Amino acid sequence: MSKRVTSGSELVISGISRAFGAVQALDRFSLTIAPGELVCLLGPSGCGKTTALRIVAGLEKSDAGTVMIDGEDLLAKDANQRDIGMVFQSYSLFPNMTVAENIAYGLRVRKKSKEQINKRVAEMLELVSLQSKMNSFPHQLSGGQQQRVALARALAIEPRVLLLDEPLSALDAQVRTQIRDEIRRIQIESGTTTLFVTHDQEEAMAISDRVGVMQHGRLEQIDTPNTLYNKPETTFVAGFVGITNYIPSVADSKNEVQVLGQVLEISEHSSVVKKGEEVRALVRPESIHVEKASHGAKIITKSFLGPMTRVGVDAGLAELIYAEMSSKEAKKFDTGDHVKISITTEMVMVESV
Amino acid sequence: MSLTNTVPESEKTRELGNSRRKFQFPFPLLPFFLFVGFFLVWPLSKVLIASLKSNNESWTFSNYTPLFHGIYFHAFVTSIRIGVVTALLGALIGALFAYVIDAYAGPRLTSILDSIAAVFANSGGVPLAFTFLASFGANAGLIKLLKSLGWDLYAEGFSIFSFTGICAVYIFFQAPLMVLVFKPALSGLRKEWKEANTSLGGSPWTYIRRVAIPILFPSFIGSFLLLFAGGFSAYATARALTVGNVPLIPLIIGDLINGNVISDKTHLGASLAIGAIAIAAVAMSGYVWAQRKSSQWRR
Known part of the structure; x- marks a missing residue:
């Protein structure tokens, strides 16, 4: 495992807002990233994550708020004076330059000496394992290679903060995982404070120290991937991160709910409900237990996911209820089998219908 | 942990597939080949001979x-020189x-301006000459x-029938043609x-100097050569x-081949035509x- 360096800068975003006409893209958005930390902004299209990133980069103006790096006001500086590295969604390498020339670009702009440029370019090429491609042009590289060069180019200037705007979305699945791990390794080795924007929850969970889930221009919750998955603070986060069953239920009281015939405690971040109210209980597939039965619910789908298998059960509700189990255990079940399902957790999150 | 420099399997397979593909005659292009044969290769061979x-x-x-x-x-x-x-x-x-x-026109205005440019670019010939x-x-x-305002262009040596006059008329269709052929390159930035x-x-300025100009340069040169070929060989205007x-080569060739001015010079006309074609071919290769x-x- 690579050695963790924490020599990066602290990025503090406070209350930035941005409207495009009637659309409020960002609404008093705040976020602090510790030196050397990698934070992902995760959210659906139009949630404001890319706008936030572009404001930090200086490619977009903010209507209000501040952005500070190590206590220095960033918004007062022009975009080309901020010392921020950026990797774009689409391959943004300069097509008229070789790999080495692309990596050297920021250093040439800074008028570094030829020796310094050559040394740094060699370091960066080694970092992204592309020494043999230094004289190739971008159109001679695969998509994954191009993004690695883009990463090397952004890091070559030793940026105070690295921004990555959905850098993997143009790559195919296999290469995406490979480059994702590579980005994380390089980020840890360089200790660069990094803000990563994505709409892919798996990507966000895999790469980040913390993940910030956004909706309607605001941060819904920011936490470690583990906490975000297991202790979501809003129903939106619970629904957006991971797979969730929305099971129609009825509140027994403001603290208890009846789900699939079981009485469960309502978790603290749920909607406020009153006795007799129809609600939806949010239950993870791994919290659904399935056992054979002679009648009742029926298995409709069975999806092999490697070590785990997901089954979709028709329990007479509007939507299937999904349950996950080990693939070994799943061998006992086939589609069409009658089963009984139950919830294994004592506490669930509920939302008003 | 490091990455290898390998190209993804899907890309490898594609390359392999391409190299192994056997040659097949493109029959749907046969009418085009016949057209080129009858109206380009055959007459060109006749002129060469x-x-x-x-x-x-x-x-x-x-x-x-x-x-x-x-x-x-x-x-x-x-x-x-005119070209x-x-x-x-x-x-x-x-x-x-x-x-x-x-940079400044919206999609709708761009579409209108493109159409106008296309009309101007194809407005050479006798009507254009008469307009001028x-x-x-x-x-x-x-x-x-x-002249009434005190600027007598003809007294200063300008004439629509001179080299300068011809250049002025040609630019009328050359500039719109440039708009048509060069704008896609600009949009591709x-x-x-x-x-x-x-x-x-x-x-x-760094962007313009180190990125935009070098990227646009081949397109600019290509467009220039296309315009040159058009200007060099324009006849009707x-x-x-x-x-x-x-004295312009296309006019002289016309006179010699038609026998309008000098008789028994058709073979000389053919050699001039081959010379002109060679120059145009060099320009078009560029x-x-x-x-x-x-x-x-732009890939």
Whole structure:
């Protein structure tokens, strides 16, 4: 495992807002990233994550708020004076330059000496394992290679903060995982404070120290991937991160709910409900237990996911209820089998219908 | 943990597939090949053979000798000068128009302007010549108006029938043609390149100098060569405007082949035609190279 360096800068975003006409893209958005930390902004299209990133980069103006790096006001500086590295969604390498020339670009702009440029370019090429491609042009590289060069180019200037705007979305699945791990390794080795924007929850969970889930221009919750998955603070986060069953239920009281015939405690971040109210209980597939039965619910789908298998059960509700189990255990079940399902957790999150 | 430099399997398979693919005659293109054969290769062969024959039908290279001295050489030089001057001015003016349209016009206005440019670019020939005669002839209203304001263009040596006059008329269709052929290259400049330059510390001027101009250069050169070929070989407009005072190769070839001016010179006309085709071919080869280069960069 690579050695963790924490020599990066602290990025503090406070209350930035941005409207495009009637659309409020960002609404008093705040976020602090510790030196050397990698934070992902995760959210659906139009949630404001890319706008936030572009404001930090200086490619977009903010209507209000501040952005500070190590206590220095960033918004007062022009975009080309901020010392921020950026990797774009689409391959943004300069097509008229070789790999080495692309990596050297920021250093040439800074008028570094030829020796310094050559040394740094060699370091960066080694970092992204592309020494043999230094004289190739971008159109001679695969998509994954191009993004690695883009990463090397952004890091070559030793940026105070690295921004990555959905850098993997143009790559195919296999290469995406490979480059994702590579980005994380390089980020840890360089200790660069990094803000990563994505709409892919798996990507966000895999790469980040913390993940910030956004909706309607605001941060819904920011936490470690583990906490975000297991202790979501809003129903939106619970629904957006991971797979969730929305099971129609009825509140027994403001603290208890009846789900699939079981009485469960309502978790603290749920909607406020009153006795007799129809609600939806949010239950993870791994919290659904399935056992054979002679009648009742029926298995409709069975999806092999490697070590785990997901089954979709028709329990007479509007939507299937999904349950996950080990693939070994799943061998006992086939589609069409009658089963009984139950919830294994004592506490669930509920939302008003 | 490190990555290898391998190309993804899917790409490898594609490359392998391409190299192993057997040649198959593209039958759907047969009509096109026939068209090219009948209307390009066959007539061109006839002209080539004619250029290598004497009046008594024996083989000779003597028809090519006049191309390198005297009036025919002078005509080649004049035609090349007209091609270069009108292509250069047309390219610069057209590129400027293309930039303004690309940067400031919305999609709807762009579409309208493209259509206008297409009309102008195809408005050469006799009608164009007459339009200019009406505007810039010695007795045209505009010339008279300028004269009344104290600027007598004809007294200063300008004439619509001169080299300068012909250049002015040619630019009328060269600049719109440049708009049509160069604007796609301008539109192909990606916003991310500009933003990458900014995030790497570059100024707008750095972007123009190190990124935009080098990327656009092949397209510009290609467009220039296309315009040159058009200006060099334009016939109808030149025929309507010149009265023998500006020797141009397309007009001389026409006269020789038709036997209008001098009889028994059709073989010389053929050799001049081959010379003109060779010059146009060089220009078009440069155009193809430039297009290939710029499309490679736009991938």
